[in-house]
Amino acid sequence: MATGRASDNTVQELDFSSCGEDGSDSSSDDWETRITRSPESICRTPKISRHRSRRDATPSEFPTTPLRCAWKKLRLCDSPSTPKSLLSKSALSNSVSKPCSSQRSLHFTGASEPTRHSPAPSVNVNPFTPNTFRKASETLKRKGWRSDEDDQLGDKEDHTSSDEDDETFLPSKRPAVQASMLSRYESEFLELGRIGIGEFGAVYKCVKRLDGCLYAIKRSRRPLAGSANEQLALKEVYAHAVLGHHPHVVRYYSAWAEDDHMIIQNEYCDGGSLHDAITKKEKLGALFLEPELMDLLLQVSMGLKYIHSSGLVHLDIKPSNIFICQRLPANTGGEGESEEEEDGSLSTAVLYKIGDLGHVTSSSSPQVEEGDSRFLASEVLREDYTHLPKADIFALGLTLLLAGGAPPLPSNGEEWHRLRQAQLPVLSQKLSPAFQSLIQMLLHPEPHLRPSASALCRHPLLRRESAKKIASQLRKELNVEKFRTAMLERELKEARMAALSPQQPFHSLVQQFSAHGGSLPRTGNRVVGKNAARSMSFGCPGY
Numbered sequence: 074m075a076t077g078r079a080s081d082n083t084v085q086e087l088d089f090s091s092c093g094e095d096g097s098d099s100s101s102d103d104w105e106t107r108i109t110r111s112p113e114s115i116c117r118t119p120k121i122s123r124h125r126s127r128r129d130a131t132p133s134e135f136p137t138t139p140l141r142c143a144w145k146k147l148r149l150c151d152s153p154s155t156p157k158s159l160l161s162k163s164a165l166s167n168s169v170s171k172p173c174s175s176q177r178s179l180h181f182t183g184a185s186e187p188t189r190h191s192p193a194p195s196v197n198v199n200p201f202t203p204n205t206f207r208k209a210s211e212t213l214k215r216k217g218w219r220s221d222e223d224d225q226l227g228d229k230e231d232h233t234s235s236d237e238d239d240e241t242f243l244p245s246k247r248p249a250v251q252a253s254m255l256s257r258y259e260s261e262f263l264e265l266g267r268i269g270i271g272e273f274g275a276v277y278k279c280v281k282r283l284d285g286c287l288y289a290i291k292r293s294r295r296p297l298a299g300s301a302n303e304q305l306a307l308k309e310v311y312a313h314a315v316l317g318h319h320p321h322v323v324r325y326y327s328a329w330a331e332d333d334h335m336i337i338q339n340e341y342c343d344g345g346s347l348h349d350a351i352t353k354k355e356k357l358g359a360l361f362l363e364p365e366l367m368d369l370l371l372q373v374s375m376g377l378k379y380i381h382s383s384g385l386v387h388l389d390i391k392p393s394n395i396f397i398c399q400r401l402p403a404n405t406g407g408e409g410e411s412e413e414e415e416d417g418s419l420s421t422a423v424l425y426k427i428g429d430l431g432h433v434t435s436s437s438s439p440q441v442e443e444g445d446s447r448f449l450a451s452e453v454l455r456e457d458y459t460h461l462p463k464a465d466i467f468a469l470g471l472t473l474l475l476a477g478g479a480p481p482l483p484s485n486g487e488e489w490h491r492l493r494q495a496q497l498p499v500l501s502q503k504l505s506p507a508f509q510s511l512i513q514m515l516l517h518p519e520p521h522l523r524p525s526a527s528a529l530c531r532h533p534l535l536r537r538e539s540a541k542k543i544a545s546q547l548r549k550e551l552n553v554e555k556f557r558t559a560m561l562e563r564e565l566k567e568a569r570m571a572a573l574s575p576q577q578p579f580h581s582l583v584q585q586f587s588a589h590g591g592s593l594p595r596t597g598n599r600v601v602g603k604n605a606a607r608s609m610s611f612g613c614p615g616y
């Protein structure tokens with residue numbers, strides 16, 4: 074998997090500007106030749122190669138597949154729509170392949186009176202976004218980013234995909250592109266940089282001009298019409314649309330077709346993928362330790378439980394398809410997280426989310442497109458689909474091994490088979506026997522003997538670890554509260570003493586308390602610890 078900064082060339086050469094049928098494919102070809110394949114994406118079993126050739130088959134071999142028809146119908150470049158609305162709209166109209174006049178009238182800035190020849194829309198600042206991004210947005214606002222004169226903006230090629238983007242990204246300096254020339258992607262999003270490349274496509278970090286929030290926009294690498302790739306693309310969209318929202322599944326917002334490529338707008342996960350996190354730790358000579366592995370296992374099991382209970386299976390669970398969201402302190406006590414509270418993952422610093430639903434299929438009537446061969450359960454290779462959800466459990470077991478320090482997994486050969494015969498690699502850390510045997514169960518050669526995702530969510534070992542974490546979090550919070558109370562008691566005592574002293578005039582009392590950043594002690598309904606900022610200003614040992 075390749076991550077990193079979007080090179081100047083890449084950004085410059087992307088051609089999203091056409092939404093007509095007759096858009097040239099040359100940009101796509103350039104695109105494809107520029108892409109370096111991820112190590113994960115090039116590992117396939119011979120069987121998968123067979124599937125691959127099926128995918129790359131000519132249109133005539135798939136003349137009337139429903140998916141093909143659906144794809145054609147998706148070729149709209151209209152106002153923002155869900156796939157469902159796209160489909161229903163397309164059923165009503167035959168004019169879908171014509172350049173869309175409605176798109177020309179899309180105006181998001183509100184900063185100036187939109188005209189037909191207005192430049193690219195700028196980006197709105199969302200006051201409700203988390204601090205980091207808001208700060209960046211406000212800085213930009215101060216710099217006059219959202220001015221009427223978009224040609225004052227900085228160079229688009231200055232954008233990178235680095236973490237500093239959140240703090241310092243600059244908007245694009247567009248040549249005098251008229252809004253009427255913009256694709257939906259361009260008119261609705263400001264691209265900040267490329268964040269990853271996979272088998273299916275490239276993923277870009279973008280800010281949506283209208284709501285000012287970050288999104289991960291995935292664009293298929295190859296033109297889809299006429300190839301079986303459209304089946305994969307649509308699978309991902311269908312799965313997302315059916316799945317709805319879950320804290321451990323990457324959230325889907327929208328999808329549309331543009332210039333014969335599928336574009337999917339997903340939640341942006343600021344911690345990147347688990348694969349990135351493992352690589353980063355490896356470089357530092359570190360590993361995911363047992364409590365972290367348990368947390369990972371519990372959280373991904375929750376996501377899988379949700380997917381499986383919806384009658385679907387993922388079939389491509391692996392570190393590069395598990396995404397990380399760093400939890401902001403402000404979120405930890407928020408409402409609307411009851412599901413997480415129930416599951417016990419509220420106390421964790423990171424949220425793991427299952428993404429990349431391109432291989433999802435129904436467990437009852439499966440159409441299997443195997444994922445990465447390194448994570449493939451042997452029964453799937455044998456085309457035994459009777460316990461498909463357990464194939465996800467198997468892949469999760471291997472994912473845990475990798476995070477726990479196992480050497481790289483084989484994509485075929487003797488070693489591949491040994492792993493599927495309960496012969497696990499030696500890890501570079503010692504795990505407790507209980508956890509070791511749980512991992513062994515995940516990788517059981519007999520799929521029906523592997524625990525289900527639901528059983529894993531209830532597993533005492535994982536629940537205990539999660540309870541320990543909650544207890545430690547609560548202990549920390551209790552200590553902070555104790556410290557605050559102690560400070561308030563001290564202030565109260567000092568105030569009482571000062572009040573009792575006959576020499577001290579009232580105004581000096583006021584001065585004394587304001588010097589402490591405090592307030593006069595009140596009789597009545599003082600809420601202890603309410604003014605947290607004041608108490609914390611004395612400095613809290615250990616925090």
Ligand SMILES: Nc1ncnc2c1ncn2[C@@H]1O[C@H](COP(=O)(O)OP(=O)(O)OP(=O)(O)O)[C@@H](O)[C@H]1O
Nearest residue numbers: 269270271272273274276289340341342346393429
């Ligand atoms: N929502 C997201 N938030 C942050 N980064 C993302 C997101 N989606 C994808 N990425 C980045 O882009 C890379 C490729 O994404 P994704 O897995 O969706 O594409 P893919 O083409 O299906 O890849 P593969 O076939 O290798 O699984 C990921 O490994 C990750 O680094």
Ligand SMILES: [Mg+2]
Nearest residue numbers: 271393394429
């Ligand atoms: Mg992927």
